[in-house]
Amino acid sequence: MNIILLGPPGAGKGTQSSNLVEHHGMRQLSTGDMLRAAVKAQTPVGIQAKEVMDRGELVSDEIVSALIDAELLAMGDDVGAIFDGYPRTEAQAVALDDILSGHNRKLHHVIELSVNEEALVDRVTGRFTCANCGEGYHDRHKLPSTTGVCDKCGSTEFKRRPDDTEETVRTRMQEYRAKTAPILPYYEKRGIVQRVDGMASIDDVTTAIEKVLASS
Numbered sequence: 001m002n003i004i005l006l007g008p009p010g011a012g013k014g015t016q017s018s019n020l021v022e023h024h025g026m027r028q029l030s031t032g033d034m035l036r037a038a039v040k041a042q043t044p045v046g047i048q049a050k051e052v053m054d055r056g057e058l059v060s061d062e063i064v065s066a067l068i069d070a071e072l073l074a075m076g077d078d079v080g081a082i083f084d085g086y087p088r089t090e091a092q093a094v095a096l097d098d099i100l101s102g103h104n105r106k107l108h109h110v111i112e113l114s115v116n117e118e119a120l121v122d123r124v125t126g127r128f129t130c131a132n133c134g135e136g137y138h139d140r141h142k143l144p145s146t147t148g149v150c151d152k153c154g155s156t157e158f159k160r161r162p163d164d165t166e167e168t169v170r171t172r173m174q175e176y177r178a179k180t181a182p183i184l185p186y187y188e189k190r191g192i193v194q195r196v197d198g199m200a201s202i203d204d205v206t207t208a209i210e211k212v213l214a215s216s
């Protein structure tokens, strides 16, 4: 099964993708993660993308679609894909259709996580993760039980995304509203869009997504 998780920054796409990877053996294809890896490795794509990402704007359609195509090529045909943070523009949605048909895949669901934007600013600006195991924390809602020590693995190293500042989050949301939300009708015409309340608890969102997957 191939699905798209759609929603603004902080809607919970990454969290829900991890659950699907763990319980359904699917593969998370996050263009944000791919680009951050490219920035870290200082590849030509990473060097080109860094400033755009730091401003919270969108990297070019060609770059992200090429990343997705390459990942699908490297994946087993029997592994389902979760598109997380892609597509983000209509041109990317059109490119994804081409890419999927080139890999003999079809799109089963587009799951939109609907959310309250102000709550998201609070969510995103306080989040940080363990640099070792990736466990997620939050300055105001979920601090480690011992200050400075990861509950899960005991590491004392934590990291924050450089684009999780309030100013950048607001730009990212503006980009979502202007360029990403308008692609919903493209999929609605095919009857594959399902809306899930992204403000519910993580477990409730997971249950709602499981229901969507079970419906096909």
Ligand code: AMP
Binding pocket: 009, 031, 032, 033, 035, 052, 053, 054, 056, 057, 058, 059, 060, 061, 064, 084, 085, 086, 087, 088, 092, 163, 172
């Ligand atoms: P994310 O981790 O999905 O929040 O993405 C972080 C940043 O990477 C975004 O703010 C964009 O600058 C860039 N990015 C990620 N995915 C895409 C995409 N599909 N199209 C354009 N830019 C992207």
